[in-house]
Amino acid sequence: MAFKLKPSYDVKLHFSGLSNTQILILALEASLQLKWNIEEVSPEGILFEVPMGLHSHGEEVILTINDTSEGEVAVHSQCVSIQFVDYGKNRKNIQKLQEAMEKVKSTLTPEEFEEKVQKLEEDFNRPLTEEEQAYLLENEKKSSLLYFFIPRKRFLATPILIDINILVFIIMIASGVGIMEPSTLSLLKWGADFGPLTLTGDWWRTLTCNFIHIGVFHLLMNMYAFMYIGLWLEELIGTRRMFVSYLLTGLCSAVFSLYMHGETISAGASGAIFGLYGIFLAFLLFHRIEKGKRKALLTSILIFVGYNLVYGLQAGIDNAAHIGGLLSGFLLGIIYVVGYRFEKSEAQKTISIVGELGIFSIFLFSFLILCKNVPPIYPEIRNEWDSGIVEAYFNGELEEGNGEGYSTDDSQSNSPSRHLSTYLPITDNDTWLTYYGAVEEFSCQYPSNWQKITGTQGMAPNVDPPLLRLLNGANQLIITSFVYDTQKEFEYEKELSLSLPTDQEGKPSADYQQTNVNIAGLPMTQTINLMSLDAPGRPGEKMKQIHLYYFQENKKRTFSFVIHLSDPEAMNDLNAILSTIQISK
CATH class of the missing domain: 3.30.310.80 (Kinase associated domain 1, KA1)
Structure with missing residues (x-):
């Protein structure tokens, strides 16, 4: 074998x-x-x-x-x-x-x-x-690679769509985009699908993302798959339906990707191509295709779809777009099959158009629902995109953090005074920046007079580093997140986190004050105590430590917010930072 x-x-x-x-x-x-x-x-x-x-x-x-x-x-x-x-x-x-x-x-x-x-x-x-000569000429053309790129009667949509994808990629390369691995910023500028931008005004990204590719290999793989399905499908459904099918299933794949993981940058024709395979699958199952060809083609289609869906399980591949395209294509294919059951071409066309409008309505309704229910962090990321902060981050003008959000080291942050153990109040020159962790579905904002510290290690070798660590003088805020495998482990760590040191009589120490508070609409447990700060110029100075816990019961996740407060006036900044906390429930 x-x-x-x-x-x-x-x-x-x-x-x-x-x-x-x-x-x-x-x-x-x-x-x-x-x-x-x-x-x-x-x-x-x-x-x-x-x-x-x-x-x-x-x-x-x-x-x-x-x-x-x-x-x-x-x-x-x-x-x-x-x-x-x-x-x-x-x-x-x-x-x-x-x-x-x-x-x-x-x-x-x-x-x-x-x-x-x-x-x-x-x-x-x-x-x-003449018929034999025409047949031989057509076969000779089919054996040429140029056949797939030259539009002709009854084979118009496939070469045009392939040419558009290739032309867009060539223009991207000519403008300075990397041929092997385009940068994230380049993909966003050229129209890749990204929830915080697509759902806050850039609706057109649901269309343009189907013509943007992440490198030359990504383009070649998609165009090869497109050529294969285009040869069979365009002859079956016609040029108009081929154009509409690519665009409609591409839109549906984009909106399904936004629903599943809107924070992922998605690009490529594969969602639309999966839609075309879904249409062909519907024809193979329900239309009168010659029996001898049907089984071979059905085997080929199922192997292609199955292999790519399994391959898409690995990180970095937008399988949601594949599934969305496949399902919408299969539904559209059933509509086309039903239309072909009617003898009159007018009836076939009417059913096709009504079905296409129905699929578009599903896309539009789903997209509007997503736009209506965007996470609060999306408009903030949109503002940073519009203001140029995101571009500055990807251009290396801002400091790269541990998480998936944005941080900065502006001109003031790079000055020597920023590294002194003296609190620097916020000024008119400072701006508010956003941190966003997609995995934890956590976000907050902080002013640029607070320095974001990167490269911080976890408390143990097998523990993830903090989500965010901010420093201003001797004052700092450390935010961490832990997920526990079992409910029993979660409850045990919760009890351990809330336990207080005891005095000689076994009662909670008077040095610790524990209360329940509500911060940014989230119920938290707050513990305050004093700790000794041994730092240059401040030997033996007492510092207030504030420990906040938020327990996300449904996800067995604990968020910890540790504040070391040396300068009382810094608490105003910290309260403002804590008020911006958003955690998806």
């Missing part, structure tokens, strides 16, 4: 004492006994199509005459669909052909043999009809 995309088998057969024409006669007569379809015949060889059956997946068999060696032919059998394994069917096809040719050879009389040879040679020597 050969593990290839399209397994094949090759062998050379010898028929001593026979001319090349006689061998062609044997092969043609053998194909009639085997009930193979004869696709093409010439003095150079024959192309057969093996019908689907218990012992075949619909392979293609090519018999090629060897001009330099009389009586020798090369036979090549290959799967026409993506199968990975042929289970020996290609080898068996060639064995069957050889056995049938030997049988024909033993049954034909010399007179019959000569009569068939003369007739075949006459057919070879006669002028080709």
Whole structure:
């Protein structure tokens, strides 16, 4: 068994004492006994199509005459669909052909043999009809790679859409975008799908993201898949439906991606291509496609879809877009199939258009719902995008943090005074920045007079680093998040976190004050105590420590906010920071 995309088998057969024409006669007569379809015949060889059956997946068999060696032919059998394994069917096809040719050879009389040879040679020597010439010309075009890029009658949408995808990528490269790995900022500027921008005004990203690719390999893989499905599908549904299908399923794949993980930057034609495969899958299941082709194509489609969905489970691949495109395409395909049940073309067109409007309505309704219920952090990210803070971050003008949000080191932050252990009040030159952690669904804002510290390690080797650590003089805020595997472990850590040191009588120490507070609408437990600060210039100074806990019961997650307060006036900043906290429930 050969593990290839399209397994094949090759062998050379010898028929001593026979001319090349006689061998062609044997092969043609053998194909009639085997009930193979004869696709093409010439003095150079024959192309057969093996019908689907218990012992075949619909392979293609090519018999090629060897001009330099009389009586020798090369036979090549290959799967026409993506199968990975042929289970020996290609080898068996060639064995069957050889056995049938030997049988024909033993049954034909010399007179019959000569009569068939003369007739075949006459057919070879006669002028080709216009239909035959057109057929050969079309086959020659199909063998050329340029065939997929040149629009023509009945094959218009596929090459135009492929050309648009390639042209957009070329223009991106010409403008300075990386050919192998475009930067995140480049993708956002060119129209990639990103929830905080798409759902706060850039609705057009749901369309443009289907023409933006993340590197040349991403483009080549998608265009190869597009070529394969385009050859079959456009002839089946027509040019107009092909255009509409690509755009509609692309929109649906984008909105499904926004619903599943709106904070992920998504780009590429794969969602729309999955939609086209979904349409073709509906036709294979419910439309009257020739039985011999249906099983081979269905096998190919299911393998493609299954492989890519499994492959898409790995990080960095937007499987949600694939699923959204596939489901919307399958639904659209069923609508087209229903339309084809009517004899009149007007009725077919009406049903198709009504169905397309229905799919678009589903997209539009879903998109509007998402826009109405955007997380509060999205408008803040939009403001930072519009103000240029996001671009400055990706251009390296801002400090890169541990999380997925944004941080800055402006001109004041880089000055030596920022590193002194003296609290610096907020000024008119300071701006408010946003931190956002997509995994924890946590966000907050902080003023730029507070320095974001990066590279902080977790409290233990197997513990994640803090989400955010801010410093201003000797004052700091440390925000951490922990997720526990079991409810029992969560409850135990919760009890441990809220326990207070005891005095000699076993009562909670008077140095610790614990109260329940509500911050930014979140119920938290606050513990305040004094701790000794040993720092240069401040030996033995007392510092207030404020520890806030928020327990997210439904996710077995604990958020910890630790404040070390040395300068009382810094508490105003800290209260303002805490008031911006947002945690998705």
